[in-house]
Amino acid sequence: MALLDLATRWARSTHSIVGVAHLDHGWRPESGEDREFVAQEACARGVPFFSARADLATHSEADARAARFRFFARVAKSFGANATLLAHTADDQAETVLMRLARGAGIRGVGAMRTETTIDVDGTALRILRPLLGTTRRELRRYLDQHLIPTRHDSTNDDPRWRRNRVRNELVPLLEEIAPGATSAIARFADIAADHADLIDTLARSLLDNVGMTSRTNETTFRRRPFCAAAATSQRAALHLLAGDLGAVDITMERIDAARAAIVEGSEDSEIEWPGGLTVRIGDDCVALLRRGEG
Numbered sequence: 595m596a597l598l599d600l601a602t603r604w605a606r607s608t609h610s611i612v613g614v615a616h617l618d619h620g621w622r623p624e625s626g627e628d629r630e631f632v633a634q635e636a637c638a639r640g641v642p643f644f645s646a647r648a649d650l651a652t653h654s655e656a657d658a659r660a661a662r663f664r665f666f667a668r669v670a671k672s673f674g675a676n677a678t679l680l681a682h683t684a685d686d687q688a689e690t691v692l693m694r695l696a697r698g699a700g701i702r703g704v705g706a707m708r709t710e711t712t713i714d715v716d717g718t719a720l721r722i723l724r725p726l727l728g729t730t731r732r733e734l735r736r737y738l739d740q741h742l743i744p745t746r747h748d749s750t751n752d753d754p755r756w757r758r759n760r761v762r763n764e765l766v767p768l769l770e771e772i773a774p775g776a777t778s779a780i781a782r783f784a785d786i787a788a789d790h791a792d793l794i795d796t797l798a799r800s801l802l803d804n805v806g807m808t809s810r811t812n813e814t815t816f817r818r819r820p821f822c823a824a825a826a827t828s829q830r831a832a833l834h835l836l837a838g839d840l841g842a843v844d845i846t847m848e849r850i851d852a853a854r855a856a857i858v859e860g861s862e863d864s865e866i867e868w869p870g871g872l873t874v875r876i877g878d879d880c881v882a883l884l885r886r887g888e889g
Contacts, residue, residue: 595635595745596734597681597726602639613642615669615678617662620647622749631746644669655756667715677721682707684781685731689761691784698846702795702834705788730777798831805832813884814840821881822858829854836883842870857881 598614605612614636618625629645636643648661666678687706694703709728712721726734738745754760769776801824805816814836821829830850837845845868853866853874866874868883875882 595743596737597679598635598639599741599743600725601679602641605641611641612679613644613669613673613675615666616643616645617665618645618647619650619658619661621653624749628746628748631744635744642673644673655758663713663715663720667718667720670720671718677723679723679725681726682724683726683729683731683734685762685766685777687727687784688766688777688780689758691780692761692765693757698848700830700834700847700850701787702791702831703847704784705791706784708788728781794827794831795835797825797828798835801828801832802835809839812840813882815880815882818857818876818879818881826854829858837868837870837872840870840872840883840885842868842872845869 601612604610614632616629616632618629622628633643633645646665648658648665650657650661669675670678690706691704694706707724707727709724710722712719714720737743750756751759751762754763766777769780773779801821802816805820807814807816821832824832830847833850833853834845834847837850849866849868853868856864856866856874857876860876862876862878864876866876868874871885873884875884
C-alpha cells in the first residue's frame with residue numbers, strides 16, 4: 595500500500611502512468627477480500643487494476659513466486675510497462691540474507707535482492723525495480739499512519755511453518771534487541787556483497803576465457819591445469835557461474851567447494867554430483883560439467 599501510494603503520487607507529478615497487478619494465490623479464505631480491497635484502492639487513485647487467480651497444486655513458496663512473475667510479465671507486456679515495481683523492504687532484504695547464510699550461500703547469494711534487475715520469464719525480459727529496498731518496514735508503517743492509508747494483514751505471515759516467518763518474527767527481533775539497527779546494517783551488507791560479487795564475476799569470466807571453455811546444450815568443458823593455476827576466489831566464482839548457466843541456480847558454496855577441491859587436489863577420472871541433475875567429471879586435463887545421462 596505504501597508503494598501504491600508513492601507510485602501514484604510520482605505518476606501524477608511526472609505525468610506518467612502506473613497500473614496495479616494483483617495475483618490471488620487462493621491460499622487463505624480471505625484472499626478474495628484482499629483482491630477487492632486492492633481493486634478499490636486502485637480505483638480510488640484512478641489507476642488500472644489487473645488481477646488473476648493462481649491455480650497451484652501445492653503450497654510451495656517457489657511455485658507461488660514463479661506464478662507471480664509469470665503473471666507480472668504478462669501484465670507488463672499487455673500494459674506496455676517498462677518496469678515492474680516490487681515493495682520489498684530492508685527487512686525483506688535482511689531476512690533473505692540470513693536465510694541464505696544459513697544454507698551456506700556465497701558472496702553472490704548474500705548479495706540477495708537488487709534495487710534493479712532484469713529476469714527472464716519464459717522468454718520475456720521482466721525489468722524489476724525495488725524502490726523501497728533501503729527503507730525499513732517500521733518507516734513504511736509510520737508513512738502509512740501519517741497519511742491514513744488503510745492496509746490488510748496477510749495471516750500467512752504469522753504461520754511458523756514457513757522458515758521466513760520464523761526468521762522475521764523470532765530471529766530478526768532478537769538481533770535488533772542485541773544490536774539495534776541490525777536490520778538496516780544487514781541490508782547495507784547485502785548491497786556491498788552484491789558489488790563485490792560483480793567484481794568477482796568479472797574475474798571469473800576472465801578465467802573462463804583463459805581455460806579453453808567450450809559449451810554445448812547439456813555439457814560445458816574446460817582445461818584443468820590453467821584452472822588450477824588461478825586464485826581460489828576466481829575458481830569458486832567460475833564454477834558458480836557455470837552451475838547457473840546449466841540450471842543449478844540454488845547450489846550452495848559447500849557443493850562448489852567440494853567440486854573445486856576435487857578439481858585442484860583430486861585424481862583424474864573422478865565425479866562430483868551436483869543438484870539440478872548435474873555431474874562434474876574430472877579428467878587428466880579436462881573438466882566437464884554435464885547433465886546426468888548426457889555425454
